[in-house]
Amino acid sequence: MNIAAKSxxxxxxxxxFFIWGIFLPFWSVWLASKGVSPEQIGTLFSLGLVLRFVSNIGLLPRLKTAKGPLKMVCYLTFSVLMCLLLLIYFQGWYALAAATLLLNFLLAPMVPLGDIIGTRLVKQIQINYGKVRLWGSVSFIVGSTFVGWTIGEFGHESILWLIIVAVFxxxxxxxIKLNPQLQEQAKPKQHHNSNLMSLIKQPKVIYFILVMGLIQGSHAAYYSFSALYWTSMGISEFNIALLWGLSxxxxxxxxxxxxxxxxxxSVKQMCLLALIAGLIRWGVLSxxxxMALLILVQTFHAFTFALAHLAAMRFIAIQEEHLMVGYQTLYSSVGLGLVMAVLTFISGWIYAPQESTIFIWMACIMLPVFFLLKKWKCD
Structure with missing residues (x-):
């Protein structure tokens, strides 16, 4: 069976992103419903982010052929499905911990894999990648909003079942095979690992990772604990889902x-706006x-996440072509993975129900970016 590559x-x-729209905001809520404490959730999420780093930097360099990303998507998705099905029968602490860590490891490469496939199709059949990718964000909204409704109607167990159906x-x-299939592309004969080692030593790369890591990392507590915090303050799961969907x-x-x-x-200007928007957003949330103010500042996600991400993509795009994969790997694994893991771990110990200290912490970790932007020679 074949399907048009764009479709x-x-x-x-x-x-x-339907799966991600459920997993990212509500997996902590599902774990909490099973009796897992906020400190344990923070530890699991931070370790999970370390595994995302390990997964991205360990699996993505193994892609040697044009069809490699498609095969890896198949293997990873099947493994995720098996892991989730086991959770139907095993829901003790060790099973929940192992599954959460394994899911983070397996799901992490699937976004960059989609980016790799999409980039190849841009060159092969000239698809408009931005418009295609938009449907993923729309699906995230649908997933997070729909699960908010199902929790109210069927309870927290609906979180697990919805993810299982979507993964299936x-x-x-x-x-299903693509039509046309992905074609091999000529690449310069260079060693990926040596590229990473040489890149990580360059000052502009270090500043790039730190700037993006702190801006995106400021979302760590939001991703892991905002739903728990708002629930403790009496906001319904449905309204929480709406807030996530709006963002x-x-x-x-x-x-x-x-x-x-x-x-x-410029890249710096985009990062500066993301920084200022982040300080305002986390300050108001604290x-x-x-609900009216929450709705307003949730729209700032367009700047705190999306604009910063687009700035990172623009910076990567101006690099030499044979180094782009290295930059993308470092951005995904270190900037979005390792830095996020450390900040999530710390957030787990800071978080307490009905206390907004967690959002003040999110604002404070962004302050060094002012200094880093002055030093970063990126444009």
Whole structure:
């Protein structure tokens, strides 16, 4: 069975980000419903982020052929499905801990794998990658909003079952061949690992990782504990899902109109706006749980996450072509993985129900970025 390549990559982003829209905001809620403490959740999430780093930097360099990303998607999705099915029968502490860590390891490469496949299709059949990727963000909104409704109707166990169903569809999709199939592309004969080692020693790369790591890492506590905090403050799961969905909707709009709004901006200017927006966002969240204000500052996700991510992609795009994979690997594994892991671990010990200290912490870790931006020679 074949499917048009553009339809396949669109469906892949829809399926995966539906899963991600459930897992990212609500897996901690599901763990808490099983009796896992906030400190344990923080530890699991931080270790899970370390495993995301290990997974990205360990698996992605193994892609040697054009069809390699598709095969890896198939293997990873099948493994995720088996892991989730086992959780139906085994829900003790050790099973929950092992499954959470394994899921982080298996799911981590699936976003860059989609990016790799999409990038190849841009060159082969000239798809509009931005418009295709938007459907993934829309699916994230649908997933996070829908699970908020199912929790109210069917309880917390619906979180697990929804992810199982979505992963099953993603696995079925991975068995379908693309038309046209991915074609081999000539690459310079260089060793990937040596590229990484040489890149990580360059000052501009170190500043790149630190700037992006701290801006994106400031979301660590938000990703792991915002749902728990808002629940402890009496906000319903449905409203929490709406808040998450709204943030991603703002992200979608920014990505859609990015060229018109920020086409002439430099990488540093984009990062500075993301930094200022982050300080405002976390500052407001630390002071109120008023839904009107929460709705307003959740739209700042368009700047704190999406704009910073686009700045990173723009910086990577201006590098030499044979180094782009190295930059992408370091950004995904270190900037978004290792740094996020450390900050999530610390957040787990800071977080306490009904206390907004966690958001003040998120704002404080962004302050060094002002200094780093002055030193970073990126444009």
């Amino acid at each position: 396949w990559i669109t469906a892949y982003f829809v399926c995966f 569809f993603n696995y079925c999709l991975s068995l 991603v909707f703002a992200e979608v709009l920014l990505m859609r109109f990015n060229d018109k709004l920020f086409g002439s901006w 002071q109120t749980t008023d």
